Amino acid sequence: MSVRLPAALAAVVLLAACSAAPSKAPSAPGASTTPVAEAPVATHADDNLNAVAWSQTAIEHDLIYRQTYRDAQSRLLAALADKQWDALPKDDRVAPARGLKPAVVLDIDETVLDNSPYQARLVRSGGEYNEAEWAAWCNEQRARALPGVVAFTQFAASHGIAVIYISNRAKDLDQATLANLRKEGLPVSGPEAFLGLGTFVEDCEQIGTEKGCRRQLISHKYRVLMQFGDQIGDFVTVLANNAAGREKAMTPYMDWIGTRWFVLPNPTYGAWEPALFNNDYTAPRDERRRQKIQSLRFD
Ligand SMILES: [Mg+2]
Incomplete structure (x- = not known):
């Protein structure tokens, strides 16, 4: 990746990654009860889902x-x-x-x-x-x-x-x-x-x-x-x-x-993203997200 984290910060991010408790995804109405993915699936909304889906499928x-x-x-x-x-x-x-x-x-x-x-x-x-x-x-x-x-x-x-x-x-x-x-x-x-x-x-x-x-x-x-x-x-x-x-x-x-x-x-991903939160990867994920939302235009 072009944007790399300093080693000290990588540890912080690693901890954050570990704290996101993965669990089984909820079933959609009418969906089969058979698990479709073997790996744990995060249940919370992910800000990167649309970006990754677009990159892979569009x-x-x-x-x-x-x-x-x-x-x-x-x-x-x-x-x-x-x-x-x-x-x-x-x-x-x-x-x-x-x-x-x-x-x-x-x-x-x-x-x-x-x-x-x-x-x-x-x-x-x-x-x-x-x-x-x-x-x-x-x-x-x-x-x-x-x-x-x-x-x-x-x-x-x-x-x-x-x-x-x-x-x-x-x-x-x-x-x-x-x-x-x-x-x-x-x-x-x-x-x-x-x-x-x-x-x-x-x-x-x-x-x-x-x-x-x-x-x-x-x-x-x-x-x-x-x-x-x-x-x-x-x-x-x-x-x-x-x-x-x-x-x-x-x-x-x-x-x-x-x-x-x-x-x-x-x-x-890319340098455009940390530019939105002052390049501060030590900030908690929610805080970085808050600053990213603040960077949006509403009119
Ligand atoms: Mg690149």
């Missing part, structure tokens, strides 16, 4: 991915031919792009791989994100490729364009992640093909989980034709994760959306 979700990758593919060769074309943000373009090998840069989770089954498990249990269960899911290597991405990345690779994945998955998930990508038919080759959270970049100070240092690393070797992600942090460094900071980070690049930067939908 054809509109799949169409947005296909539309995005198809559109990107239709523009890719023109970007390749235009030697001035570069999709790295200015702060990360630390070496001139001219003459460098071409590349496309993609985030992994909810950009390339579909982790909605992990979110579905949280809906079923009533739990919240925690690192141990997330790692277990990643190690299953069962995430499916999202619609359109295999064709796009194979097209890029077939034209000599390097396919680079920048992910915030923890370092101990590197091998499982690469295996999952390959199983799904995604091209993985070259020393910079996968830059996970454990990537060390000399002379660059990593800010939290921001991807700027890794973008700077590839700026020395590649001219980046396009970037893909489900979080704005997949494209540019976000110095303040609040509404104003998020807008400020994107404002210089609005003309690049849909031409150099391709943004995919993620209603199930």
Whole structure:
């Protein structure tokens, strides 16, 4: 996932997850009395149910991915031919792009791989994100490729364009992640093909989980034709994760959306959510929920 919790906070979330007492779901009128799910099912309303259900079952979700990758593919060769074309943000373009090998840069989770089954498990249990269960899911290597991405990345690779994945998955998930990508038919080759959270970049100070240092690393070797992600942090460094900071980070690049930067939908998690409760995961779940409701517009 692109949004990770600090280790100390992860323990708090884990406790919260454990305290959500799962129990058998009530039967609907006329429903069979035979249990349909073996795992415990949470009985309370879950704020993520609609988001996860939409991601997994709505054809509109799949169409947005296909539309995005198809559109990107239709523009890719023109970007390749235009030697001035570069999709790295200015702060990360630390070496001139001219003459460098071409590349496309993609985030992994909810950009390339579909982790909605992990979110579905949280809906079923009533739990919240925690690192141990997330790692277990990643190690299953069962995430499916999202619609359109295999064709796009194979097209890029077939034209000599390097396919680079920048992910915030923890370092101990590197091998499982690469295996999952390959199983799904995604091209993985070259020393910079996968830059996970454990990537060390000399002379660059990593800010939290921001991807700027890794973008700077590839700026020395590649001219980046396009970037893909489900979080704005997949494209540019976000110095303040609040509404104003998020807008400020994107404002210089609005003309690049849909031409150099391709943004995919993620209603199930992301930095947009903690931005609504001041990024304070130590706040109780009900308090975070209260602040999220406060952030809504009613007229
Ligand atoms: Mg992502």
